[in-house]
Structures are given as structure tokens and as C-alpha cells.
Amino acid sequence: xxxxxxxxxxxxxxxxxxxxxxxxxxxxxxxxxxxxxxxxxxxxxxxxxxxxxxxxxxxxxxxxxxxxxxxxxxxxxxxxxxxxxxxxxxxxxxxxxxxxxxxxxxxxxxxxxxxxxxxxxxxxxxxxxxxxxxxxxxxxxxxxxxxxxxxxxxxxxxxxxxxxxxxxxxxxxxxxxxxxxxxxxxxxxxxxxxxxxxxxxxxxxxxxxxxxxxxxxxxxxxxxxxxxxxxxxxxxxxxxxxxxxx
Amino acid sequence: xxxxxxxxxxxxxxxxxxxxxxxxxxxxxxxxxxxxxxxxxxxxxxxxxxxxxxxxxxxxxxxxxxxxxxxxxxxxxxxxxxxxxxxxxxxxxxxxxxxxxxxxxxxxxxxxxxxxxxxxxxxxxxxxxxxxxxxxxxxxxxxxxxxxxxxxxxxxxxxxxxxxxxxxxxxxxxxxxxxxxxxxxxxxxxxxxxxxxxxxxxxxxxxxxxxxxxxxxxxxxxxxxxxxxxxxxxxxxxxxxxxxxx
DNA sequence: CAGCCTAATTCATCATGATGGTTATTGACA
DNA sequence: TGTCAATAACCATCATGATGAATTAGGCTG
Numbered sequence: 001x002x003x004x005x006x007x008x009x010x011x012x013x014x015x016x017x018x019x020x021x022x023x024x025x026x027x028x029x030x031x032x033x034x035x036x037x038x039x040x041x042x043x044x045x046x047x048x049x050x051x052x053x054x055x056x057x058x059x060x061x062x063x064x065x066x067x068x069x070x071x072x073x074x075x076x077x078x079x080x081x082x083x084x085x086x087x088x089x090x091x092x093x094x095x096x097x098x099x100x101x102x103x104x105x106x107x108x109x110x111x112x113x114x115x116x117x118x119x120x121x122x123x124x125x126x127x128x129x130x131x132x133x134x135x136x137x138x139x140x141x142x143x144x145x146x147x148x149x150x151x152x153x154x155x156x157x158x159x160x161x162x163x164x165x166x167x168x169x170x171x172x173x174x175x176x177x178x179x180x181x182x183x184x185x186x187x188x189x190x191x192x193x194x195x196x197x198x199x200x201x202x203x204x205x206x207x208x209x210x211x212x213x214x215x216x217x218x219x220x221x222x223x224x225x226x227x228x229x230x231x232x233x234x235x236x237x238x239x240x241x242x243x244x245x246x
Numbered sequence: 247x248x249x250x251x252x253x254x255x256x257x258x259x260x261x262x263x264x265x266x267x268x269x270x271x272x273x274x275x276x277x278x279x280x281x282x283x284x285x286x287x288x289x290x291x292x293x294x295x296x297x298x299x300x301x302x303x304x305x306x307x308x309x310x311x312x313x314x315x316x317x318x319x320x321x322x323x324x325x326x327x328x329x330x331x332x333x334x335x336x337x338x339x340x341x342x343x344x345x346x347x348x349x350x351x352x353x354x355x356x357x358x359x360x361x362x363x364x365x366x367x368x369x370x371x372x373x374x375x376x377x378x379x380x381x382x383x384x385x386x387x388x389x390x391x392x393x394x395x396x397x398x399x400x401x402x403x404x405x406x407x408x409x410x411x412x413x414x415x416x417x418x419x420x421x422x423x424x425x426x427x428x429x430x431x432x433x434x435x436x437x438x439x440x441x442x443x444x445x446x447x448x449x450x451x452x453x454x455x456x457x458x459x460x461x462x463x464x465x466x467x468x469x470x471x472x473x474x475x476x477x478x479x480x481x482x483x484x485x486x487x488x489x490x491x492x
Numbered sequence: 493c494a495g496c497c498t499a500a501t502t503c504a505t506c507a508t509g510a511t512g513g514t515t516a517t518t519g520a521c522a
Numbered sequence: 523t524g525t526c527a528a529t530a531a532c533c534a535t536c537a538t539g540a541t542g543a544a545t546t547a548g549g550c551t552g
Contacts, residue, residue: 015304
């Protein structure tokens with residue numbers, strides 16, 4: 001299980017040491033004592049300075065991987081990682097490529113039903129107003145035949161919908177996936193043969209239905225619309241541009 | 247937008263400074279220069295030592311929030327955080343309470359369809375064998391009327407199914423949610439009035455159908471079974487035990 | 493034996509100074 | 523004018539030493 005999952009990118013000595021220590025940690029039971037800070041430092045990288053090793057420990061602490069305690073018998077301990085922390089770390093370690101984006105879309109669609117359900121239950125009048133505003137932007141974009149703007153306003157609508165969800169975990173998950181998709185999507189097109197404008201008109205209609213269902217709190221209608229929404233979508237992704245170096 | 251979202255728990259000076267700097271960052275455009283390291287340190291917390299501030303910067307760097315560059319005109323810059331990093335860190339900072347668990351179940355159910363779909367498409371014979379093994383454990387548990395064991399074997403089955411999914415993001419998401427639910431679930435019961443054994447018998451049947459559908463790669467049947475699977479489930483969660491202090 | 497106090501252990505943070513690596517700018521030179 | 527080398531601005535990391543706070547172990551008292 002001690003795989004070398006690169007934590008993003010470890011160019012600094014502190015991060016390299018963190019990766020190494022994380023690997024050591026993976027082979028230990030939670031709660032185990034690794035030794036005093038000094039001992040651990042020496043075993044990870046004897047040439048690492050105290051300051052840098054403090055950075056290492058700070059990183060791992062913030063990821064919920066270790067605990068450091070003072071006093072006799074103190075030192076560095078393997079933390080019990082909450083599933084949430086594990087999830088967070090698992091996602092942090094993933095690198096984004098083209099296929100990831102496709103999967104993100106798929107997952108997002110699966111979550112759409114939940115988000116919309118929540119919106120039906122909890123959306124306030126102000127929330128609905130915000131959605132209407134996004135819808136208006138979509139209409140404008142359609143009239144102007146501005147595909148990019150159409151996409152953006154559509155995303156805005158979805159994020160407004162997601163913002164009403166009560167569950168923090170659901171909304172952050174959904175919004176992040178939306179972000180992820182946004183960042184890597186060039187264009188969306190119909191799955192079938194259809195002119196772009198016509199396609200957009202149809203999409204707009206679906207979203208109008210969606211907002212109406214949310215406004216009326218009609219769970220059944222909303223679910224049906226979501227299903228319609230998720231059908232017939234083709235997403236064209238571009239390869240990750242990585243993180244621009246500058 | 248500049249909310250004080252506590253990153254887990256910021257007791258150390260470095261983390262406090264990181265939170266503060268993150269708030270400052272939120273009001274800046276990507277790529278903006280905040281100044282030299284020394285200037286930024288002074289503006290965030292003049293009494294913070296260099297070593298601690300280095301920890302601060304390391305944390306924010308690992309979260310993809312800042313970049314630090316050497317050379318004339320160098321210093322601390324606002325970076326754009328990748329959605330994945332944002333998601334990971336958002337989840338790291340969430341604390342688990344009772345409602346979270348309920349939401350996790352809900353999300354897990356929504357993902358179940360995707361996972362099973364993947365299993366239908368990609369499961370090898372060996373995968374199916376592993377699933378059968380878990381099924382056998384479930385049958386034993388049913389015979390012994392061992393509710394706990396039934397739960398555990400059921401979870402094992404689900405994790406075997408999820409393990410076949412191709413998409414890393416889907417499977418880690420699903421498995422982590424499963425973990426989370428496991429760790430906080432006391433028991434599962436029927437939504438209606440039904441004896442526990444009878445309930446378990448029904449659940450077993452559903453899971454047998456599921457594995458059969460996967461084995462045959464029958465997407466339609468699998469989807470129907472998943473829907474059946476997600477209905478009529480009551481989960482009894484216990485409050486988070488927090489993180490034991492020791 | 494229980495409870496309390498002291499001492500020892502270990503981490504947290506600060507201060508300061510030094511060396512070496514990156515990067516942008518400047519100025520000389522072909 | 524274009525190229526290249528020297529220079530200066532900055533960061534990364536190391537080394538050392540000091541102070542204070544947290545925490546535990548052990549001993550002492552009632």
C-alpha cells in the first residue's frame with residue numbers, strides 16, 4: 001500500500017520529505033509513535049534542517065496524517081485519519097487528464113439530481129431570483145448566438161442551484177466538479193445532428209423547466225427534467241494545460 | 247467571499263497566518279504580486295518569524311494558492327487554485343456530524359448507479375469471483391443472523407464492485423464515502439415494518455441480482471436493481487465521536 | 493492509596509547570520 | 523543591433539542558540 005503517490009509536485013525539500021514520511025506512515029498503525037521530532041527527522045533525511053522539517057510536519061499535519069505532541073513520551077505520531085481527510089487527500093493526489101474530465105461530467109450529472117432535489121426543498125425566493133437572472137443571461141446569449149456566453153451563463157445557473165443545497169459536502173463536491181469541467185471544456189454540443197442554435201434553444205427550454213420545477217418545489221417534475229437534462233450531451237474537452245508556469 | 251473558513255483547526259501560528267493570508271488572497275486577482283516575502287510577512291503578521299512564515303507559505307503553496315518566485319521582481323504571487331485542490335482542501339476542512347453521514351449515504355447512492363455501470367462494462371471474471379465471495383459471506387451472516395457481519399460483508403461487496411471502476415476519481419470518491427458511512431453507522435434497518443431477518447433476506451436477494459446483472463453485463467437490469475437497492479433503506483448513524491484526543 | 497507538586501522532556505517559536513541558487517536587468521562588446 | 527556576461531534582487535536552506543509552553547513521570551504528603 002506504500003505507493004509513491006506524488007503529492008501534486010514536490011520540488012522543495014520539505015515536500016519531498018513529506019512524501020517520504022507519508023509513505024512511512026502508510027505502513028504504520030494509527031496512533032503509533034514514530035519517535036521524537038529529531039529522531040524522525042534523522043530517519044527521513046538526516047541532512048534536512050530543522051526549519052525545513054518543521055514545514056514537512058506542518059504539511060502532514062494539515063493533511064491530518066500526523067500529530068505532534070510535546071512532553072515526555074511525546075514526538076511524532078500517526079494520526080487517525082478521518083474518512084473525510086482520506087477522501088480529501090485521495091482527491092488531492094489525483095492528477096487531472098482528459099478522461100478525468102469526462103468522469104467528472106458523469107459524476108456531476110449523477111449529483112445533479114440530488115442538488116436539484118435540495119433546491120426544490122430549500123430554495124428561497126431570492127435563490128430563485130438568482131436563477132432567473134442566470135436564465136436571462138442564457139436567453140441573451142442565445143439571441144446573440146454567443147456560444148461561450150451561453151455556456152458560462154449555464155454554468156452560473158447550475159452553481160446558483162447548487163448554492164441552495166444544504167449539505168456542505170454535496171455542494172462543495174458539485175461546485176468543484178462544475179469548476180473542474182468548466183476549466184477543461186471548450187464546447188458542448190448536441191449528441192445528435194442539430195444546429196448549434198437549435199441545440200441551445202432546446203437546452204434553454206430544459207433549464208427553464210428546471211427552474212420552474214424548483215420554484216414550485218415539484219420534485220417529480222424536477223427529477224424528470226434532470227433526466228432530460230443529462231441526456232444528449234456531448235462535451236468536448238481539451239487536454240489539461242497543466243498549471244501554467246507563468 | 248472572504249469568510250473565515252477554519253482549515254480544520256489552526257492552532258499554530260503558521261496556520262493562523264495561512265488563514266489570514268488566504269483571506270487576503272481571495273480579494274486579489276490571479277497572478278497578482280503581493281510583494282516580497284518579507285513585505286508580505288510584515289503585512290500579515292509583523293511578529294511572525296521567518297521560519298514560521300515559511301511554513302505558512304509552504305501550506306498555501308501545497309494548496310495551490312500562492313507561488314513564490316526568486317529574482318528581481320520576484321516575491322509572493324496569487325496562484326489559481328485548481329478545482330481539484332480546492333475540493334480536496336474543502337473536504338479536508340469539513341467536520342463530520344450526523345447530517346454529514348446522511349448526506350454521504352445519499353451521495354453514495356447516487357454514485358452507486360455509475361459504479362455498477364462501470365462494473366457491468368469492465369468487471370473481469372476475477373472481479374466477479376470476489377463479489378461472489380462477499381455474497382457468500384452475506385449468506386453466512388444471514389444464516390447466523392449476525393447483523394453486524396451482514397453489514398460488513400455487504401460493504402465488502404460494494405467495495406469489490408467499486409474496485410472495478412476505471413475512473414480513479416469515481417472509485418476513490420465512492421470508496422471514501424463508503425468508508426465514511428461505515429465508520430459512522432450502527433445499523434441499517436428497513437424503512438417499513440419488517441423483521442430484521444426478513445429484511446436481510448430481501449437485501450441479500452437484491453445484491454445477488456446485482457452481481458448477476460454485473461456478471462452478464464446487463465446494464466438495464468443492473469440499473470433497475472440499483473434503483474431497488476437504494477429504496478427502503480434507513481440508516482442509523484451515531485454522532486461523530488470527534489477525534490479522540492487520546 | 494489518592495492527590496498534588498516538582499522536575500524533566502519535548503515541542504513551538506523567535507533571532508540572526510551565512511551560503512548558494514534563480515531570475516531579471518544592465519551594460520559592454522561584436 | 524543583437525548577444526552575452528556581470529550584477530543585483532530575491533528566495534531556499536542550513537546552522538545555532540535561546541526562551542517559553544505543554545505535558546508527563548515520579549516523588550512526596552496526608
